[in-house]
Amino acid sequence: MKRLMIVDDALIMRMKIREIATKAGWTVVAEAPNGAEAVRLFDEHHPDMVTLDMVMPEMDGLSALKAIRSSHPAANVVMVSAVNQKEKLRECITAGAVDFIVKPFDPEQLQAFFERFHRDM
Template sequence: MGAKVLIVDDAAFMRMVLKNILTNNGFEVAGEAENGKEAVIKYTELKPDLVTMDITMPEMDGITAVKEIKKLDPQAKIIMCSAMGQQAMVIEAIKAGASDFIVKPFKEDLVVEKLNIQQAK
């Protein structure tokens, strides 16, 4: 079984798309969260190998969630998911501790490549 991944996105459709990509490519979906606050709680419970994190979410945004998770686990591997045109936010997320980013709409081969790179680190 591949790496355990926590999928964080406020849009159920996006979580479903990512879940399909991951399961079709040998990753295990450890869990899902629909906001940053839930992501931090699930991270501590599930101890995933990787996290895919949306940037814009209610309750707690992805950048704040990255900072919180990194406080709990400085080794956390978090890949940000952003729509086109969110470059400034992606840079902020990388500064906050995100490992990489993938752009929506998701391209399966790119998502798999980025997750494999992070898993190998």
């Protein structure tokens, strides 16, 4: 079973992603409400994938991505972002994000995304 960490400052968003990922065969091993906690939890749990929100308190998604990838260059980090943050998403891809999910997302498309990554990893 593939292991997932979900990072988003909105509890409802973490709950939605958890529900969809679980249906697609993932085990959620950790959740974090900000980037600083995400970096700490990644070191503790070493998930197969991280979904990482862009805009969060304490440490934003781009900073967390850079911190995670500096310690774990092979980390699979998928950015989660609103459509109006395309320039930031480009920065994230350059910094090592493997993909991105646009909010608001369609649950069926997100499930297909998780299923595809589950097969391909």
